[in-house]
Amino acid sequence: MRRYLFGQIIVLLVVIYPLLTMRVPVYQRLGALVLLAAIGASAWNLIGGYAGQVSVGHAVFFGAGAYAATAVYAHFGLPPIAGAPLGALIAILVAALIGVPTLRLSGHYFSMATIAMAELMRVLVSNWQWLGGAQGISGPAVPRTVLDLSFASAVPYYYLFLAVLAAILLLTWRIEASRMGFYLRAIKDSERAARALGVAAGRYKLYAYMLSAGLTALAGSLYAVMFGFVDPESACGILISVKMLIIAALGGSGLLFGPLVGALILVPLEEISNSLLGGRGAGLTFVAYGAIIVIIARFLPNGILALLAFRPAKSAETERGHAA
Amino acid sequence: MSPILLQVIVSGLLIGAVYALFSSGLTLIWGMMNVINFAHGDFVMLAMYTAFVVWTLFEGGPAASIPIAALVLATIGVLSYFLLVRHVMKGPMLAQILGTFGLALLLRYSAFWYFGANFKTLPDNLLGPPLVVGSVRIDAPRLLAGTVGLIVTLLLHLLLTHTAIGSRLLAVSEDATAAQLMGIRPERMQAIAWALAAGSAGIAGALIATFFYTSPTVGETLAIVAFVTVALGGFGSVPGALVAGLLIGTIEGLSAYLIGPVYKDVIVYTLFVLVLWFRPQGLMGKT
Numbered sequence: 001m002r003r004y005l006f007g008q009i010i011v012l013l014v015v016i017y018p019l020l021t022m023r024v025p026v027y028q029r030l031g032a033l034v035l036l037a038a039i040g041a042s043a044w045n046l047i048g049g050y051a052g053q054v055s056v057g058h059a060v061f062f063g064a065g066a067y068a069a070t071a072v073y074a075h076f077g078l079p080p081i082a083g084a085p086l087g088a089l090i091a092i093l094v095a096a097l098i099g100v101p102t103l104r105l106s107g108h109y110f111s112m113a114t115i116a117m118a119e120l121m122r123v124l125v126s127n128w129q130w131l132g133g134a135q136g137i138s139g140p141a142v143p144r145t146v147l148d149l150s151f152a153s154a155v156p157y158y159y160l161f162l163a164v165l166a167a168i169l170l171l172t173w174r175i176e177a178s179r180m181g182f183y184l185r186a187i188k189d190s191e192r193a194a195r196a197l198g199v200a201a202g203r204y205k206l207y208a209y210m211l212s213a214g215l216t217a218l219a220g221s222l223y224a225v226m227f228g229f230v231d232p233e234s235a236c237g238i239l240i241s242v243k244m245l246i247i248a249a250l251g252g253s254g255l256l257f258g259p260l261v262g263a264l265i266l267v268p269l270e271e272i273s274n275s276l277l278g279g280r281g282a283g284l285t286f287v288a289y290g291a292i293i294v295i296i297a298r299f300l301p302n303g304i305l306a307l308l309a310f311r312p313a314k315s316a317e318t319e320r321g322h323a324a
Numbered sequence: 325m326s327p328i329l330l331q332v333i334v335s336g337l338l339i340g341a342v343y344a345l346f347s348s349g350l351t352l353i354w355g356m357m358n359v360i361n362f363a364h365g366d367f368v369m370l371a372m373y374t375a376f377v378v379w380t381l382f383e384g385g386p387a388a389s390i391p392i393a394a395l396v397l398a399t400i401g402v403l404s405y406f407l408l409v410r411h412v413m414k415g416p417m418l419a420q421i422l423g424t425f426g427l428a429l430l431l432r433y434s435a436f437w438y439f440g441a442n443f444k445t446l447p448d449n450l451l452g453p454p455l456v457v458g459s460v461r462i463d464a465p466r467l468l469a470g471t472v473g474l475i476v477t478l479l480l481h482l483l484l485t486h487t488a489i490g491s492r493l494l495a496v497s498e499d500a501t502a503a504q505l506m507g508i509r510p511e512r513m514q515a516i517a518w519a520l521a522a523g524s525a526g527i528a529g530a531l532i533a534t535f536f537y538t539s540p541t542v543g544e545t546l547a548i549v550a551f552v553t554v555a556l557g558g559f560g561s562v563p564g565a566l567v568a569g570l571l572i573g574t575i576e577g578l579s580a581y582l583i584g585p586v587y588k589d590v591i592v593y594t595l596f597v598l599v600l601w602f603r604p605q606g607l608m609g610k611t
Contacts, residue, residue: 048418107417108358108360115548119548120593123590123593287434295426301415301419302416
């Protein structure tokens with residue numbers, strides 16, 4: 001019962017957070033950014049965390065969503081959010097296309113192939129004038145209707161992102177308990193053993209990859225809606241892929257709340273050090289960023305939530321104990 | 325063959341030899357310990373800044389900067405191994421990727437913070453006039469880089485295949501426990517491998533700095549070239565890296581000349597994906 005009470009207090013705090021920070025819009029914006037990062041990392045978590053296929057190229061899907069949102073505005077005059085389903089569809093198709101050959105590769109090979117795919121996409125987009133080339137494209141400069149979702153305050157974004165994140169976490173939670181969730185964990189522990197037991201490993205990895213891609217595209221569209229501007233580096237750059245991975249791994253990959261915990265730590269850190277150090281400090285921010293990542297990898301290889309010995313981490317350990 | 329085409333191929337082979345040199349280190353670590361060093365490109369970047377510092381301090385050319393960069397980088401390699409890699413190797417694959425990527429960010433933005441974002445270049449005439457053979461004109465820095473790159477890569481290969489140290493390194497990469505029973509210390513061998521890998525990246529960086537601009541993010545571009553080279557050549561194979569490096573240098577040059585400079589990366593990445601698809605073990609890797 002106490003556990004539920006604790007959970008309820010956290011949910012309440014999350015919901016009223018914008019009211020608590022009414023006087024400080026910067027904090028409201030920070031809250032929205034944390035949620036957005038958590039959305040992307042939670043989407044990555046499906047393939048990278050649960051299925052254990054470490055993609056370092058999710059920027060492809062993030063970019064698909066971000067560009068779809070700005071392109072439907074720039075070329076067809078539609079509200080950017082209308083590009084979200086299109087972006088998700090494109091991302092799912094691209095995931096199927098690149099997933100079939102690359103998911104056959106295991107371990108490092110898969111990671112390398114996803115990096116190459118993302119870089120390939122970034123170079124192509126940089127040279128595609130229809131998508132603004134290297135300059136990028138902008139969303140609506142001034143909101144025409146409320147559908148443009150262009151607000152001065154960060155509060156509407158906060159609740160929009162919160163709703164999306166809640167939906168993704170609910171979906172992930174259902175998958176975790178489903179047949180697919182068990183299959184993915186089996187594949188992560190040992191793909192060969194899973195196959196031997198009759199799990200269609202290739203098919204389930206592909207499903208997880210496509211679902212992850214679609215949701216990552218949604219994160220990209222939301223990014224484009226909030227920022228109103230997309231260019232190759234901010235949508236398809238390698239740092240986009242890496243950030244999703246780092247946030248999930250920091251909190252605890254393959255755990256439901258891992259990405260959210262990771263985002264709660266990393267995003268404020270990044271924003272605060274950016275604002276404290278300003279201009280020249282941008283380099284120092286990433287130095288700190290790199291140092292923290294190294295320390296996490298060195299001392300907490302399973303993420304922060306693993307410290308609390310949550311059930312999934314524990315059961316994985318005992319399973320391994322039995323295997324040995 | 326038209327003179328321009330010949331020129332393009334010769335330049336491609338020369339740059340390819342340098343690719344081979346800095347990819348050898350990556351492939352050595354990968355093949356021996358199954359660790360991808362995402363900071364490898366940033367090792368090259370640090371070596372380029374080392375060459376720049378050597379020049380600004382006492383106007384030292386490549387004769388001074390190559391050994392200094394090799395020593396500095398070998399030290400950094402050994403430190404990285406003992407402080408970080410040795411520990412993350414025991415963890416999950418994700419922790420390895422995080423560890424070396426964190427190191428990459430740390431090095432890249434330390435350089436950014438210290439040297440600034442501006443491009444730095446060494447003087448053009450550092451090595452004298454270009455060499456002209458028939459219709460082909462070769463810039464002296466590129467000729468030096470290609471030649472030294474080729475020689476050092478071959479020396480590295482000989483070291484691995486024809487010396488006692490090389491046999492011990494191979495033994496550890498085959499089976500660390502068995503090697504330990506034979507009286508070889510795996511950790512010492514792995515530290516030596518990191519010294520060799522980072523040291524060869526150091527030589528490559530000092531060479532590249534003589535004809536290419538130095539910036540904090542240059543390592544990112546170079547790392548991707550190295551990944552493609554290693555994948556194409558076969559993980560763990562130094563001769564594979566040499567063949568693949570020469571091939572990629574030439575293909576890059578040819579596609580820039582025949583299709584357009586913008587598309588050279590597209591061609592190289594597509595090649596990479598095709599290799600992973602059809603021959604994931606690479607040209608010379610073992611299955």
